[in-house]
Amino acid sequence: MANLIPLADVAPELVEELLDRAFEPERKTRTAYKVREGTEWLPGLSFAALDDNDLLAGTIQCWPVALTTPEGRKVPMIMVGPVAVLPEHQGRGFGKALMTASLTAIDPRAPLPQVMIGDPEYYGRFWGFSNEATGGWKLPGPFEQHRLLARCENHAVLPREGMLGPWLG
Numbered sequence: 001m002a003n004l005i006p007l008a009d010v011a012p013e014l015v016e017e018l019l020d021r022a023f024e025p026e027r028k029t030r031t032a033y034k035v036r037e038g039t040e041w042l043p044g045l046s047f048a049a050l051d052d053n054d055l056l057a058g059t060i061q062c063w064p065v066a067l068t069t070p071e072g073r074k075v076p077m078i079m080v081g082p083v084a085v086l087p088e089h090q091g092r093g094f095g096k097a098l099m100t101a102s103l104t105a106i107d108p109r110a111p112l113p114q115v116m117i118g119d120p121e122y123y124g125r126f127w128g129f130s131n132e133a134t135g136g137w138k139l140p141g142p143f144e145q146h147r148l149l150a151r152c153e154n155h156a157v158l159p160r161e162g163m164l165g166p167w168l169g
Contacts, residue, residue: 002097007046007059014056015048022058022084031141032117036063036079039166045078047101049085049094058085060098064167065115067137069159076167077150078106080116096126103127103151113152115164123149136161 007015019027027033045062060083066074080102085094103114116129123129129149137148140163152158 002049002051002057002094003054004047004049004097004101006043007041007048007061008043010048010056010059015059018056018059018086019082019084021086023082027082031139031143032079032081034140035065035164036166038168039063039065042078045102045105047098049098051089056086057089058083058094058098060084060102062102062114065164066167067115067159067162067164069162073159074167075113075159075162077113077115077164079164080114081118083118099123099127111153113150113158115148115150117143117147118149120146120149127151130155133158133160138163140165 041061041063047060048056049058051057061081063079065077065079067077068074080099083095083098106112106114114129116123118129120129120131129151131146131149133150133152133155134148135145139148150158
């Protein structure tokens with residue numbers, strides 16, 4: 001099984017190499033990068049998975065973002081991802097272990113809504129992500145609306161409309 005460590009304990013260049021292998025170097029042009037532009041990933045919610053030889057097999061990063069309503073109110077959220085696993089390690093549970101560790105690390109006394117771009121069936125089945133509240137949300141670039149997912153104790157507290165972007169303070 002995966003040995004998980006804080007992502008902060010991994011050299012940044014190794015994380016970048018892993019992300020390039022998992023998603024290709026063009027990944028930086030994706031809309032998700034624009035959503036979190038100018039922010040730093042959250043160390044307490046970001047992890048690395050090591051394989052049986054203690055080599056980097058996968059990572060997860062979480063980011064501070066906000067949904068800005070049409071009235072200008074900023075609703076802070078946590079953007080989950082990327083969840084990246086090297087191709088030769090996919091299907092072995094590394095991604096599930098990383099997701100579970102990250103979501104479990106969120107303080108239950110003050111849980112912020114979590115948001116991600118991903119497969120609704122997969123992330124809904126295992127972690128309760130849904131696109132039911134995100135239909136009126138926009139992103140700063142192209143995306144498939146049904147893949148914009150949120151996870152929250154009570155979806156009724158989420159704004160119906162807004163632009164998702166970086167939380168810069």
